[in-house]
Amino acid sequence: MAESTSSPQAKRSDATRNAILAAARERFAADGYERATIRAIAKDAAIDPSMVMRYFGNKEGLFAAAVAVDLKLPDLRSLPRQEVGRALVNHFLDMWEENEVLTALLRVGVTNQDGARRMQGIFRDQLLPVARQVCPDPEQAPARAALVATQLLGLALTRYVLRFPPAVGLAREEAVAWLGPTVQRYLTAPSP
Amino acid sequence: MAESTSSPQAKRSDATRNAILAAARERFAADGYERATIRAIAKDAAIDPSMVMRYFGNKEGLFAAAVAVDLKLPDLRSLPRQEVGRALVNHFLDMWEENEVLTALLRVGVTNQDGARRMQGIFRDQLLPVARQVCPDPEQAPARAALVATQLLGLALTRYVLRFPPAVGLAREEAVAWLGPTVQRYLTAPSP
DNA sequence: CGCGTAGGCCAACAACCGTTGACATTCGAT
């Protein structure tokens, strides 16, 4: 069980495995679930389509393995209360531009019921707890987190998926300056 | 060329034609472009798939004919300046709940390049002119209209497509009370 | 009554999809 490379348990198949995952992320992000065919993904990864089946069972399994999202949301309690809005917008833009996983998830979530459920899970398990940290009334946390989600996902939608020219042209600082106060208000302002 | 019914030039085929369009809207809204098959649409309309081709040429033609969006945006100059945000949010919710066309367009626009272009056109031809009416500096109108689009489309996305439970559960008045000031600020507040 | 034509149906095509199983190759351990 000795291996030659540094990382532990590095099998030879991990290379192709990762190649498949990378190609899958790219295709899912670019084409959505239906149009991202296993054949195309396999060709991008320079292997046979049947390898995809061997490694991931079926197309759903491939999608589940390729799109694993960790928003890495910071602990907002360590920040000044006034900064959480801007910090969240900045962090989300980082996440969306880091790789194509979030774009893939959004493209799939819109047409695929399973993808939609996946997004609901991320909302519930990752964004909602953060909202609970900073919301004045914890009972309002779900509604406030949902409001934040509308604004942040709306930005991602128009900017990274639909590519409305003025939304694409927004500089990072502009986006943060405009959306930061909105998110801040949704999280911490008293109910209107 | 005389016709029996009241409306002018009412051909017999208009009935099936409209049945096809209604079924197409429903399917596109529920399933997106790829999974809304011509066969399923034809079955819903209780006619043969080949009829769809005869009337609309091909699937793209059907989509183009089925999804024709008029946001019917009101003239905001006739409203008190402080009300335009709330009025816009209210109007958008009306539009989204009036029929399934907007949901269909969003579902398709996310995975289909042609659908995305269609949405860009609606943004440019319908929302942007309204922004020009109320923006302090007309040169900022595109950016401000884009910001409004992020918030309104984000709401529609989470509420009508992804169906995040807290977003679905938001009462109309709550949504307007929260998003109204946001839209108002994006349109009329001085640049941050 | 006869007939042209618009409206509608049926069967089929070619392409593509996810998926499968049999076969070849290569690697690692003995």
Added chain:
DNA sequence: ATCGAATGTCAACGGTTGTTGGCCTACGCG
């Protein structure tokens, strides 16, 4: 060097899709 398991290739299946062309039917006009 040898054998077994891991890794990869090839060809094919069954099903679905958009799309096409030929055939039937029934209406409206002379």
